[in-house]
Amino acid sequence: MIVKEVTNILEELAPLAQAEDFDNVGLLVGNSSQKVTGILVTLDTLENVIDEAIAHNCNLVISFHPIIFSGLKKITGSSYVERVVIKAIQNNIAIYSMHTALDNSSKGVNAKICETLELVNTQILMPQKGSIKKLTTYVPKDDANKLKNALFNAGAGNIGNYSNCSFTVDGTGSYKGGENSKPVKGESGKLHFEEETQINVTFSSSNQPKILQALFQNHPYEEVAYEVFSLENKNQNIGMGMLGELVKPMNESDFLSFVKQKMNVSVIKHSQLLGREVKKVAVLGGSGAFAISAAKSNGADVFITSDLKYHQFYEAENEMVIADIGHYESEQFTKNLLVDYLTEKIPNFAIRLSDSNTNPIKYL
Incomplete structure (x- = not known):
């Protein structure tokens, strides 16, 4: 290789x-x-x-x-x-x-921490913004299914636990080829009307080269009309940190001892214990102070990360426990x-x- x-x-x-x-x-x-x-x-x-x-x-x-x-x-x-x-x-x-490419992967750094801590029902803590795009294109009706399937095979149309997602609209397209054109439908120099299907699919921005390659290779027209938009939707499969749940709740002291043992940590710095059971856990390998508010808003009982400063422990505000296990230790x-x-x-x-x-x- x-x-x-x-x-x-x-x-x-x-x-x-x-x-x-x-x-x-x-x-x-x-x-x-x-x-x-x-x-x-x-x-x-x-x-x-x-x-x-x-x-x-x-x-x-x-x-x-x-x-x-x-x-x-x-x-x-x-x-x-x-x-x-x-x-x-x-x-x-x-x-x-x-x-951070691996940090943002749903099977990356934080997924490994969740696996090590035996957490279930995991999901991304801070879904990434601006990473979902939408493709709109127009194709003769008879070629629509072939093109859609090619786009699906390239990774388009995946939304959460669903695949092959699209939206189509039938209509009439028009064009007139120039002197050097070689239209698949109609003749050069003559206005042509074609019954077409508008295809709309979403995809991850990282997959755009494959999606466009599939579009150009499977679209019958000499000139392909298409548009790509960036969407405001958050990508639930890409982002920083993860949330998960313990199969059985533990008290805070027992859970922190469990973390020390599973993560091979000798010292944990943590905020005030609250005397509550731990069920929902947020994790973010490496420097994770920026995710404290996200962990709180998602109802985490404990947030495990590293590289926290003195005053950042106050941000727990008696709503959860923040645990700093060390940068290397969180990513080891x-x-x-x-x-x-x-x-x-x-x-x-x-x-x-x-x-x-x-x-x-x-x-x-």
Whole structure:
């Protein structure tokens, strides 16, 4: 396999188009056409991780966090970022980052936390805005079903638990081909009227290239009339954080002890315990202070995240318990998720889970 073939598989799980605007995801170092000798999956790409890749003949590192986040104006080896990039290039090692593309995936970082904590009835905590689009096109009535099915097969028309969703209207279209036209229906230079069907389907913005490819390949006209709109609807299948429920409620102290055990955490910082049972739990791996209000408004009894500041614990306001389990700790099982996913997709390929603990924070 080449690098691009592997990253295409990863982008089925977490399309880069669903990453946050501030992020830096995708292939950060290396050549997409390079043949892959082995894959090393890690949370962070540090020098010792590159050394590990070299030792195990892995020339593709799949990393959750991007080693290059903001622009590099020089690469002299004066920082850990520059040293990683230099060593990777010297050893022909490609580095690919997923970060918020995987954060926003319904099968990504937060789904893994929910699985680890044995939560059920899960859903996205903060559905992403602006990621649903609508396609409108016009096709001869006899070709409408063929085109609709092609669009459905490309991923259009999926709404929640429903597929093959569309809206059609029959009407009459008109056109007159110019001197160099070759109309499928009618003749050049003559006004033509055709009984047509207007097809409307919605789709995820990350899937737009596939949808348009299906449109152009299956539409019979020489010139395809179509419109694409961005909708205000929130995408319930893409977004930050997740909500879930415990199969059996626990008291707060028992639940936090359960979290420590399941998430392999030695310390949890938390807001005031409220003496209530825990049933509904909100989770957001990494820095999640921005989701406190969303967790409260969705009725979470506990919100699990990391990187909270002193005053942000006050925002619990005796409505829920906020628990900070640590940034690395909240995301540590992400690399296991990726190894499992890639092993299922390419079972006969060398995929290695990094042994390196890249947590920069230590505890006494």
